Amino acid sequence: MAVSKKVLVSWDIPQIGIDMLEGAGLATTVWKGEAPLSQSELIALAQEHDALLSQSTDKLDEAFFEACGHLEVISQFSVGYDNINLAKAKACGIPFGNAPGAMTEATADIAFGLMIATSRKFFYMHKKIVAGEWKIQKPQAHLGLDLRGKTLGIFGLGKIGSEMARLCKAAYGMEIIYTNRSEAPSIYEKDLQAKKVSFETLLEQSDVVSVHAGLNTETRGIFDAKAFAQMKSTAIFINAARGGIHNETDLIHALENGVIWGAGLDVTNPEPMQAENKLLSMETVCVLPHIGSATIGARNNMARMSAENIVSFYEKGVLPYLVE
Ligand code: DGY
Secondary structure (H helix, E strand, C coil): CCCCCEEEECCCCCHHHHHHHHHCCCEEEECCCCCCCCHHHHHHHHCCCCEEEECCCCCECHHHHHHHCCCCEEEECCCCCCCECHHHHHHCCCCEECCCCCCHHHHHHHHHHHHHHHHCCHHHHHHHHHCCCCCCCCCCCCCCCCCCCCEEEEECCCHHHHHHHHHHHHHHCCEEEEECCCCCCCCCHHHHCCEECCHHHHHHHCCEEEECCCCCCCCCCCECHHHHHHCCCCCEEEECCCHHHECHHHHHHHHHCCCCCEEEECCCCCCCCCCCCHHHHCCCEEECCCCCCCCHHHHHHHHHHHHHHHHHHHHHCCCCCECC
């Protein structure tokens, strides 16, 4: 690289990623603040750089591309990319890459953990002890749901969804049904003996519905009052993908009225969730603060893959993890 290109890393990532960028002769500016950059701060900084290593919380919308159409490449420290106006990036001729597969196991573990935690009311029971309310052990109190032999409905049988299915099959012998956006069967179908069904059948037959799809115009708000009404009253709803896929008001209503049994969420709508949110005090709800990819290994993978996109773009003109 003759002239050193300048890369803005919009929030501090594991050092392995920074080392890769700098090792390739790129100059980095890394935002190390406690809070993410506001959009105007991001734009002002990006205007002084050639490339951006972004976060899923950055707003890369039309206004961003109007101000930063000069960027040569953008790579994101995440698998999800619902924060970017991809059409605008393309119109500006800016290739965009992400980090697919970097957090498959970590995120599936969170969905699996939430399923168990919800079925046995872990978080609510923990709060009871903290509140000094563990006094007696009544034979008929605190009963949860059994998971063995139940049906798991995966909404989006991609990498993470299939890992969740694999865990549930191995641990509890669960039957797997799924829906996918594409007409073709998922490449994971055969290994899991999974059966592709319609969205309606998934809702009607699943004991646990687990969401692993991306957020897009087709999936935004798809889990609404109508969807919850089609689920079993004993069903658990898990979302470890994007909060925008469920309608939170409808979910609260469904839980309060016994339309479904429980919910385990690693993502909320909006994020962050406020402390007074009704979901946090419900007996059969477990909420986590979007920590699906928060393991040392997954975050290192994300840093490595997102840096690799930028290095490879400058060295070979291609992004290994290009989003088409
Ligand atoms: C992802 O990679 O999309 C995770 O949800 C972190 O944003």
